[in-house]
Amino acid sequence: MTGDLFYNVPEDDAKSESAAVKRVKWLRREIERHNKFYYQQNKPEISDREYDMLVEELAELERRFPRLATAASPTQRVGGAPTGEFAQITHKAPMLSIANTYSHEELRDFDGRVKKLLGRNDDIEYLVELKIDGVAVALRYESGRIVYGATRGDGLRGDVITDNLRKVRGVLDALPASSNRKGSVFEVRGEVYIDKADFDRLNKQMTDTGEECFANPRNLAAGSLKQKNSAVTATRPLRIFHYAAGATDFALPRTHSDFMKLLDDMGLRTNPQRTLCRSIEEAIGCAIEWEPKRDGLPYNIDGLVVKVNRREWWDTLGTTAKTPRYMTAYKFSAKQAVTRLLDIQCQVGRTGVVTPVAHLEPVFLAGSTISRATLHNADEIARLDARIGDQVVIEKAGDVIPRVVRVIESVRTGAERKFKFPRKCPICGSELARSEYEVAIRCPNISCSGQVRERILYYGSRNGMDIEGLGGVIVNQLVETGLTRDIADLYALTVEPVAALERMAATSAANLIKKIEASKQRPLHNLLYALGIPQIGTSGARALALNYRALEDLMEARREELSAIRDIGEVTAEGIYSFFHDASNRALITRLHRAGVAAPNSLYRGASADASDAPAEAFQGMTVVLTGTLAGMTRVKAQERIEALGGKCSGSVSKKTSLVIAGGETGSKLAKARELGVRVMGEDEFMKMLESASA
Ligand code: IVH
Numbered sequence: 001m002t003g004d005l006f007y008n009v010p011e012d013d014a015k016s017e018s019a020a021v022k023r024v025k026w027l028r029r030e031i032e033r034h035n036k037f038y039y040q041q042n043k044p045e046i047s048d049r050e051y052d053m054l055v056e057e058l059a060e061l062e063r064r065f066p067r068l069a070t071a072a073s074p075t076q077r078v079g080g081a082p083t084g085e086f087a088q089i090t091h092k093a094p095m096l097s098i099a100n101t102y103s104h105e106e107l108r109d110f111d112g113r114v115k116k117l118l119g120r121n122d123d124i125e126y127l128v129e130l131k132i133d134g135v136a137v138a139l140r141y142e143s144g145r146i147v148y149g150a151t152r153g154d155g156l157r158g159d160v161i162t163d164n165l166r167k168v169r170g171v172l173d174a175l176p177a178s179s180n181r182k183g184s185v186f187e188v189r190g191e192v193y194i195d196k197a198d199f200d201r202l203n204k205q206m207t208d209t210g211e212e213c214f215a216n217p218r219n220l221a222a223g224s225l226k227q228k229n230s231a232v233t234a235t236r237p238l239r240i241f242h243y244a245a246g247a248t249d250f251a252l253p254r255t256h257s258d259f260m261k262l263l264d265d266m267g268l269r270t271n272p273q274r275t276l277c278r279s280i281e282e283a284i285g286c287a288i289e290w291e292p293k294r295d296g297l298p299y300n301i302d303g304l305v306v307k308v309n310r311r312e313w314w315d316t317l318g319t320t321a322k323t324p325r326y327m328t329a330y331k332f333s334a335k336q337a338v339t340r341l342l343d344i345q346c347q348v349g350r351t352g353v354v355t356p357v358a359h360l361e362p363v364f365l366a367g368s369t370i371s372r373a374t375l376h377n378a379d380e381i382a383r384l385d386a387r388i389g390d391q392v393v394i395e396k397a398g399d400v401i402p403r404v405v406r407v408i409e410s411v412r413t414g415a416e417r418k419f420k421f422p423r424k425c426p427i428c429g430s431e432l433a434r435s436e437y438e439v440a441i442r443c444p445n446i447s448c449s450g451q452v453r454e455r456i457l458y459y460g461s462r463n464g465m466d467i468e469g470l471g472g473v474i475v476n477q478l479v480e481t482g483l484t485r486d487i488a489d490l491y492a493l494t495v496e497p498v499a500a501l502e503r504m505a506a507t508s509a510a511n512l513i514k515k516i517e518a519s520k521q522r523p524l525h526n527l528l529y530a531l532g533i534p535q536i537g538t539s540g541a542r543a544l545a546l547n548y549r550a551l552e553d554l555m556e557a558r559r560e561e562l563s564a565i566r567d568i569g570e571v572t573a574e575g576i577y578s579f580f581h582d583a584s585n586r587a588l589i590t591r592l593h594r595a596g597v598a599a600p601n602s603l604y605r606g607a608s609a610d611a612s613d614a615p616a617e618a619f620q621g622m623t624v625v626l627t628g629t630l631a632g633m634t635r636v637k638a639q640e641r642i643e644a645l646g647g648k649c650s651g652s653v654s655k656k657t658s659l660v661i662a663g664g665e666t667g668s669k670l671a672k673a674r675e676l677g678v679r680v681m682g683e684d685e686f687m688k689m690l691e692s693a694s695a
Helices: 011-040 048-064 104-118 162-166 196-208 217-225 230-234 256-265 280-296 311-317 378-384 449-460 472-480 487-492 495-499 506-521 524-530 538-547 551-555 559-563 570-580 583-595 635-644 668-676 683-694
Strands: 088-090 126-132 135-142 145-151 157-159 185-193 239-245 274-277 301-308 327-331 335-348 354-365 368-374 391-396 403-407 623-628 648-650 659-663 679-682
Touching: 011 048, 088 145, 104 280, 104 301, 104 311, 104 327, 126 256, 126 280, 126 327, 135 217, 145 162, 162 217, 162 230, 185 217, 196 217, 217 230, 239 256, 256 274, 274 280, 280 301, 301 311, 335 403, 335 449, 354 378, 354 391, 368 391, 368 403, 378 403, 449 472, 449 487, 449 524, 487 506, 487 583, 495 506, 524 538, 524 551, 551 570, 551 583, 559 570, 570 583, 623 635, 623 668, 635 648, 659 668, 659 683, 668 679, 679 683
Parallel strands: 623 648, 623 659, 659 679
Antiparallel strands: 088 157, 126 274, 126 301, 135 145, 135 185, 145 157, 185 239, 301 327, 335 354, 335 391, 354 368, 391 403
């Protein structure tokens, strides 16, 4: 397409392009941030619908300004990432996600697209399944025996969790004799979930024993699958519904409904609630039927999946980078309720950000009683014009924290009061500060007990140092009594004063001290997360641990070195650098060190991992430039593969380039590579490298 090569920005678009560049950057950052909340921390902050709107806006801008599109854009990838704590595999066929629809109209649009792509006018048959709200996994059987079970990860690479998956009810170790032909390969995919009743029972047990409980069944299922010790997984009543095939050499039936029957015949548990519909209108009828019935199911669903029944058409319909075109998810609308806004109170977070929280007249909504909802920030209160005493509509989408959607102004009595954002910190009384760069209002006092409490809780959280039993009630008392003024003080605690705290006894105090002691051996990436370095979540922490053997090395890293790390941008690099050059942070780390916090690092791969000794990460740490046309693969696909194998792609050849892959004709990039002495590889060699990397 020469149009792309000679793409010129029309005059009147030039200005809007510069605005688009900014917006695109912001959208990508925001989407990545929400990806982390959803896929890694299992704590989404916004509803799926709001998330989809961000992605849609980004896709639209990338369509309007093709120069801004990149293979690494979140519009081209599924959001998760392997966790770094398990061995990983590259999925032989990528594990895609499913595009969402939210209305009957959008379902009809989907049907319209399917017909157009197939060039047909008659009704299309669909199989409508329930969309199980659990964790996607892939199970590979060779000669009928399970060889591995893995998570979806980022869709290309996932964590190998075979032993844990063996503990899931419904996962077979071996396929029946009729399907265990020697040398056969069968990869089946499905959703691991936990019944609502089992979830409630387990959560209650955990509360009783003082453990941190889980927000919802999906979190519990995900957490259970990520256990290092599969004996723990075995205590969790996990189940599976199989629903799809991965790479396989079985001749599969011509329709998806027959494929599901085949799974049944093989003893692979499927969800019996599926309906064969003769047209999209019948599928819509199904959606109408299921909406009110979903709460009656023993497990959570977050919608329906509508699949073109004839598998033979799937090839013609194909996939986008992220989703197949032969299926769509129909998401049920978020559940809303009306209640009264009784008060607005402010909470202080770990970084000092003050968040207003709506206190509501308790109302029952989607399975739980809601008495609080987030109002995000002062701008949001102004936007809603929320006043104390107002009738408000609140919404809970999936397991997102409930939020106030709007105010019902027509029923105002005049007695409602406007909320004045406090000028002083509600906890320590310091004057609050608002920077011009962000909407957040902060308490500037880093010793504010509200902040200290949150930092300690964060330090002990699961992704951090995982100190079981270090919950809100205890931490409040530890801070109030002055026993702990910061995280390093935790390591000076002894049983006696802790046992003297309210709701504590000698055994629970001794247990807590034991857990604190054990945290000294938590891996480096957990410590890096726990320290609360700006912008560093679980994946950033892993990226750092991959590159630095020990905390001391990281503390001395230069800015440029940090920003050269994959997944660490300049802003984040600056944040890390400043964090480690702050005198009080350094003093704190010295104290952690003296207390015996060892933070062993198993992730360290060496600063320049070499392709030859790491075949699974063939392009680890390399900056690769693609030039010319590859005969066997699109450029986008090649870029994706390189990135999945640890490399970074760049558009121009420089001294930093590690490798140039040259397809077809030669050009200036090739000449430049020769001039700089950069290694050049032809298409054949490249394909061989990819093959051996995924072998
Ligand atoms: S088919 C291309 N069928 O929903 C993905 N997925 O939002 C093919 N899911 O990753 C999967 N119920 O984890 C399929 N009946 C069902 C499903 C289902 C739940 C999950 C699956 C997928 C996610 C996408």
